Amino acid sequence: MSAHRGEWCGERLRDHGYRVAARLLAVALLPLAFVLAPRRARHVACQWALAARFPAENLAGLTLATRRAFTAARTQAFWHDGTLIGLTSGYRNPAEQRCLYAEELRRIELATTDARPRVLPAEESRHVVGTALDVRPAEGARWLERHGAAYDLYRVYDNEWWHFEHRPDGPPVRLRYPGASLGKTAVLPRPALDSA
Ligand SMILES: [Zn+2]
Structure with a gap:
């Protein structure tokens, strides 16, 4: 049971790490997205970050x-x-x-x-x-x-x-x-x- 729990915690931590990294990436890419697509910058930056997370x-x-x-x-x-x-x-x-x-x-x-x-x-x-x-x-x-x-x-x-x-x-x-x-x-x- 404890091994399972450890695995579960590990997955949760990993998922949390992915979320944080993707979020940071989206924020970092926002200025570039704004230059390329001023009216859809947030959408574009999010798609880039998600594409990086799910290559x-x-x-x-x-x-x-x-x-x-x-x-x-x-x-x-x-x-x-x-x-x-x-x-x-x-x-x-x-x-x-x-x-x-x-x-x-x-x-x-x-x-x-x-x-x-x-x-x-x-x-x-x-x-x-x-x-x-x-x-x-x-x-x-x-x-x-x-x-x-x-x-x-x-x-x-x-x-x-x-x-x-x-x-x-x-x-x-x-x-x-x-x-x-x-x-x-x-x-x-x-x-x-x-x-x-
Ligand atoms: Zn299906």
């Missing part, structure tokens, strides 16, 4: 509206509340999604207990149309769950704290897991993996 993230392929909503939300989270929000996965091309779905079907097939699908097929995934966002860390997701409606960003699934979607038409019905609305049962039928 592997890729916002390409998101729809313009989704990207704008996400960057506006995380600027607010960062600047006003000191909360970092990074993108783990945004747009996926259909081939990537098909691959993830095939892996998921394999996982479910091998599971000893009832397993629920955590991935949708390419034709149903909003990642493929560029309006879904998997975010991190959990603290950032909690912020987005509380404040995302102001940006038309909503959590959609009970079992995925990280998955948000840009829904300008209003809040979606919250589902228990991906595919739940389609009436699928918890365990999918045996798939033909090579064609998934």
